[in-house]
Amino acid sequence: MDEQRRDEELLAWVERVAAFFAKNNGLPLITGRVLGWLMVCDPPEQTAAQIAAAIGASKGSLSTAVRVLEAGGFVRTVTRPAERGVRLRVVDDVWERVARRKLEALGQFSGITADGLEILRDDPARAGRVRDAHRLFAWLEREIPPLFQRWEEDSS
Amino acid sequence: MDEQRRDEELLAWVERVAAFFAKNNGLPLITGRVLGWLMVCDPPEQTAAQIAAAIGASKGSLSTAVRVLEAGGFVRTVTRPAERGVRLRVVDDVWERVARRKLEALGQFSGITADGLEILRDDPARAGRVRDAHRLFAWLEREIPPLFQRWEEDSS
DNA sequence: ATTTGAGTTCAGTACGTACTAAACTGATTG
DNA sequence: CAATCAGTTTAGTACGTACTGAACTCAAAT
Numbered sequence: 128m129d130e131q132r133r134d135e136e137l138l139a140w141v142e143r144v145a146a147f148f149a150k151n152n153g154l155p156l157i158t159g160r161v162l163g164w165l166m167v168c169d170p171p172e173q174t175a176a177q178i179a180a181a182i183g184a185s186k187g188s189l190s191t192a193v194r195v196l197e198a199g200g201f202v203r204t205v206t207r208p209a210e211r212g213v214r215l216r217v218v219d220d221v222w223e224r225v226a227r228r229k230l231e232a233l234g235q236f237s238g239i240t241a242d243g244l245e246i247l248r249d250d251p252a253r254a255g256r257v258r259d260a261h262r263l264f265a266w267l268e269r270e271i272p273p274l275f276q277r278w279e280e281d282s283s
Numbered sequence: 284m285d286e287q288r289r290d291e292e293l294l295a296w297v298e299r300v301a302a303f304f305a306k307n308n309g310l311p312l313i314t315g316r317v318l319g320w321l322m323v324c325d326p327p328e329q330t331a332a333q334i335a336a337a338i339g340a341s342k343g344s345l346s347t348a349v350r351v352l353e354a355g356g357f358v359r360t361v362t363r364p365a366e367r368g369v370r371l372r373v374v375d376d377v378w379e380r381v382a383r384r385k386l387e388a389l390g391q392f393s394g395i396t397a398d399g400l401e402i403l404r405d406d407p408a409r410a411g412r413v414r415d416a417h418r419l420f421a422w423l424e425r426e427i428p429p430l431f432q433r434w435e436e437d438s439s
Numbered sequence: 440a441t442t443t444g445a446g447t448t449c450a451g452t453a454c455g456t457a458c459t460a461a462a463c464t465g466a467t468t469g
Numbered sequence: 470c471a472a473t474c475a476g477t478t479t480a481g482t483a484c485g486t487a488c489t490g491a492a493c494t495c496a497a498a499t
Contacts, residue, residue, distance in 0.1 A: 136402050143395050151388070153306060155457055166412045167399065175476075185459050190477055211467070212475045222416040226389055226423060232307070233382055239299050243323065246292050256322045260378040266434060267382060274430065278422060311487055331446075341489050346447055367497065368445045 137167055141182065151229060154199075157184055158192045162201055165217045172205055172214040200224060227275060234268035237261060293323055297338065307385065310355075313340055314348045318357055321373045328361055328370040356380060383431060390424030393417060 144166065145159030160182040165173070168181065179189045193215060196202040201221050204213040218224070240261035247254035300322065301315030316338040321329070324337065335345045349371060352358040357377050360369040374380070396417035403410035 133402065140395070140399050140402055143398075147392055147395060150309060157457075166416070167403065167409065169409050171412065176474095186476075187460075187478080188458055190475095191458095194477095211473095217412060219415075222392075222419050226419065229385070229389060233385060236303055236378075239296070239303060242299075243296050246289065246296055247323065253323065253325050256327065256373060259375075260322070262438060263378050263382065263434070266437065270430065270433075274426065277426075278419070281422065282418060313487075332444095342446075343448080343490070344488055347488095350447095367443090 138182075141167065148225070152199075152225070154195060155192070157182075157188050158195050160184065161189070161192050161196060161215075162217065162221070165202065165215060172207075172216045174212055174214055178215065223275075223278075230267075230271045230274070234264060234271050237264035237268050240264055294338075297323065304381070308355075308381070310351060311348065313338075313344050314351050316340065317345070317348050317352060317371075318373065318377070321358065321371060328363075328372045330368055330370055334371065379431075379434075386423075386427045386430070390420060390427050393420035393424050396420055 141160060141163035144163030145156050148154070148159035148162055149156045161178055164178055164182050165171070168178075173181075175186070175189045175193060178184075179186055184192075193202065197204070201218060201224065202215050203218050204215055206213055240257055243257040244254055244261060247257060297316060297319035300319030301312055304310070304315035304318055305312045317334055320334055320338050321327070324334075329337075331342070331345045331349060334340075335342055340348075349358065353360070357374060357380065358371050359374050360371055362369055396413055399413040400410055400417060403413065
């Protein structure tokens with residue numbers, strides 16, 4: 128199997144992951160690239176310099192991208208004996224986090240709809256459209272946690 | 284109740300809806316404003332000029348925003364007898380559409396993870412992280428439709 | 440036929456922001 | 470101490486894009 132060809136394919140794949148992740152989370156593309164690369168790189172724990180070389184980004188960009196990814200809980204750092212710096216790896220349940228966060232964000236819209244109902248409290252006719260929305264998002268907010276609970280059970 | 288004060292509150296609320304909608308769907312803020320306004324305006328069917336005045340946008344902006352919202356199925360146009368132009372209103376199940384689309388987008392990531400597994404087919408050790416992700420998204424893709432089915436049932 | 444008004448198109452502006460390069464910091468190694 | 474290297478900071482660039490204003494199109498009204 129053509130070694131270099133596969134690397135190209137992987138890099139293209141990383142790009143797709145990056146697009147998906149960045150778009151869905153409102154984060155810069157480069158954070159998605161880092162995350163995508165860390166999904167498939169060998170070894171799975173790499174230095175910032177290695178990652179930068181792999182995805183063709185500058186040291187500076189990587190510095191900020193890593194800070195964001197760490198703050199978001201998507202990536203963590205590990206150290207190795209007899210090595211200067213730090214290495215990065217994806218946390219074990221990154222994508223569960225991503226999905227969970229996304230779904231919870233949806234549910235949180237019920238807070239906004241609730242406020243809308245409050246503003247229109249003495250104009251029930253006009254509040255109808257807001258009420259419809261509120262019903263759905265309140266329902267979602269209730270249903271999301273058990274959904275993930277089932278995932279935990281199903282996948283164990 | 285202070286009429287003008289409530290209008291201000293409503294406008295601020297519209298702004299929150301706009302932020303949520305635009306951010307979550309990668310659409311310009313103004314589309315969110317239109318949608319938010321159409322959730323609470325009276326009458327519920329309004330002309331582009333009315334909406335523009337309400338949210339303080341230009342005619343031109345509204346033209347493109349409406350095109351986008353219509354294409355996305357968030358808004359539809361209605362006509363009235365003895366009226367020149369067209370009026371806009373939110374479709375009845377806007378937010379269900381929004382939520383559905385969002386969840387389905389998550390599930391579709393399983394297509395990307397599947398491709399990743401394919402690329403790494405003869406390197407199973409390295410594919411481990413991708414496989415974990417794939418399990419989750421494939422599961423989500425299966426679970427989303429029944430979730431909404433339950434919503435249809437619960438809300439009827 | 441002229442006017443009116445709804446709606447589109449387009450050029451131009453303003454603005455945010457992703458990214459780089461290079462200078463800098465500060466800890467570690469020899 | 471001098472040298473090295475990981476990582477941060479910052480100034481600057483490039484780029485996309487949301488939005489406006491004004492010119493335009495075209496159907497309806499008078």
